[in-house]
Amino acid sequence: xxxxxxxxxxxxxxxxxxxxxFNKDLGEALKAVADEEIKNGHKNFLINLxxxxxxxxxxASILIEIIEDLQSMDGSLNFCNLAPIIAKTFKIMxxxxxxxxxxxxxxxxxxxx
Amino acid sequence: xxxxxxxxLKLPILKDxxxxxxxxxxxxAKHMNLSEEKSAEISMALIEACxxxxxxxxxxxxxxxxxxISDENLTIKVIDKGVGFDASAIELxxxxxxxxxxxxxxxxxxxxxxxxxxxxxxxxxTGTTLTMTKNKKTDE
Numbered sequence: 001x002x003x004x005x006x007x008x009x010x011x012x013x014x015x016x017x018x019x020x021x022f023n024k025d026l027g028e029a030l031k032a033v034a035d036e037e038i039k040n041g042h043k044n045f046l047i048n049l050x051x052x053x054x055x056x057x058x059x060a061s062i063l064i065e066i067i068e069d070l071q072s073m074d075g076s077l078n079f080c081n082l083a084p085i086i087a088k089t090f091k092i093m094x095x096x097x098x099x100x101x102x103x104x105x106x107x108x109x110x111x112x113x
Numbered sequence: 114x115x116x117x118x119x120x121x122l123k124l125p126i127l128k129d130x131x132x133x134x135x136x137x138x139x140x141x142a143k144h145m146n147l148s149e150e151k152s153a154e155i156s157m158a159l160i161e162a163c164x165x166x167x168x169x170x171x172x173x174x175x176x177x178x179x180x181x182i183s184d185e186n187l188t189i190k191v192i193d194k195g196v197g198f199d200a201s202a203i204e205l206x207x208x209x210x211x212x213x214x215x216x217x218x219x220x221x222x223x224x225x226x227x228x229x230x231x232x233x234x235x236x237x238x239t240g241t242t243l244t245m246t247k248n249k250k251t252d253e
Contacts, residue, residue: 001129021132054135056160057220064208064217071212085153092227093220094208 002026004033005051009042011113013078015105017048022055022086027062034066043075046108050081055089067098076100080108120180124163126173131163134178138189141180145187147249154228155187155247161221162191162243170195170241185250186230191243197236 002020009015014037018026034045045066049055067077080102082090090096102108122137124130135156142152159178166176170193181188206219226232231246 021129023129054132054156054160056131056164057224058164058218061211061217061220064211068212083153084150085157088154088228089157089224092224093206097208098212 002029002052004029006048007033007037010105010109012042013044013046013109013112014042015046015048017051019051022049022052022059024056024058024062026052027059031062031066034069038069038073038075043070043073044078044112045070045076046078046080046102046105046112048080048105049083049086052086053083055086057089057093060089060093060095063095063099067095071098076112078102078108078112080104116183118182120182122178122180123175124178125175126167131160131167134159134163137178137180141182141187145182145249147187147247151247155189158225158228158245159189159191161224162189162245165221165243166191166193166195166241169198172196186246186248188244188246191245192240194240197238197241200234200236 002023002025004016005019006017016030016033018030020026063077070077078100081104082101087101102111120137120141122134124133138155138159139152142155163176172193172195174194177192179190203222205223211217225245229245230248234241234243
């Protein structure tokens with residue numbers, strides 16, 4: 001139902017794509033991938049949520065763990081292709097204070113690279 | 114049409130069962146001609162209300178959801194038979210604090226309040242009823 005569907009690196013930015021309900025399981029799967037790439041020396045991440053149209057606060061809370069980890073190394077967590085309700089949820093929670101959001105991958109890479 | 118028709122749902126406490134509630138709310142929202150934006154806000158609030166009921170009621174009993182349709186609004190009641198909670202003990206979360214706190218969770222009630230037009234809850238040691246309302250008109 002929910003999974004990581006892709007991981008790639010463009011111009012030093014780790015791009016992780018998801019599919020399905022962004023719940024605790026998908027949040028933890030995303031964190032595991034992020035942790036692995038942090039160990040590999042990467043510190044800037046772009047999460048493509050094009051195929052995740054719904055989120056819950058438990059999944060979103062795991063994103064806060066990743067933000068905390070990246071802050072300590074001057075890294076960044078960014079998002080693209082957000083469904084309007086996910087963008088609104090992130091805004092209510094205040095995630096947008098610590099993360100940038102972009103219309104799509106190309107716009108994000110153009111700014112972040 | 115019958116005055117204030119009600120759709121009732123009974124959910125067992127199983128993984129991701131909150132999505133069943135959102136499928137029902139989507140159908141009800143379409144029936145009421147609510148906008149996609151309002152429908153999505155209702156779904157998100159309902160997910161959080163179900164998760165709260167699943168996780169915090171400390172019971173394995175089913176939860177009940179009533180969707181009460183009126184000309185002016187949709188009222189949703191999420192009812193659990195759990196141990197209840199002390200609303201005064203709940204602190205509104207703050208992202209700056211959560212970034213460094215060990216506990217990152219605790220956003221449910223805040224999201225529900227922000228996404229719905231009216232939210233009330235009654236809670237005692239026999240259970241909790243969360244009542245949340247979305248108005249059809251944005252300016253109501």
